[in-house]
Amino acid sequence: MTAGSSTSWPRSAASGTPFQLTADALVETSMGTSDAITNRIDRPAARGLATRETDPGSRRSAPITLTDEGLRLVDTAVSTHVANEERLLAPLSGRERDQLAGLPRKLLIGFGDTPST
Numbered sequence: 001m002t003a004g005s006s007t008s009w010p011r012s013a014a015s016g017t018p019f020q021l022t023a024d025a026l027v028e029t030s031m032g033t034s035d036a037i038t039n040r041i042d043r044p045a046a047r048g049l050a051t052r053e054t055d056p057g058s059r060r061s062a063p064i065t066l067t068d069e070g071l072r073l074v075d076t077a078v079s080t081h082v083a084n085e086e087r088l089l090a091p092l093s094g095r096e097r098d099q100l101a102g103l104p105r106k107l108l109i110g111f112g113d114t115p116s117t
Helices: 008-013 023-030 034-046 068-089 094-110
Strands: 020-022 050-052 063-066
Touching: 020 023, 023 034, 034 050, 063 068
Parallel strands: none
Antiparallel strands: 020 063, 050 063
């Protein structure tokens, strides 16, 4: 994957063994269209980062699995991302981090997108 490419599907697929999801599940978790998900799957699959099992009935129900190389790439990307977040948040106290973590929810509640409970 390159900088700026969408990696929502590998993050979703990497949620646990067997590192596999269907396209339908990816559509649900990424808020993308089925066409967008197909494109997000086809590019990494062409690079050997994922495989798609064949299902003659539907491409959407065919499981997509990260390859070992794909999983290594996701692990590296997530580790880099977490380290960067820690670097960015380092100047904040624990209390300030807690406040920051709650602000997006407060905004969503203000827009009526999240229940207040």
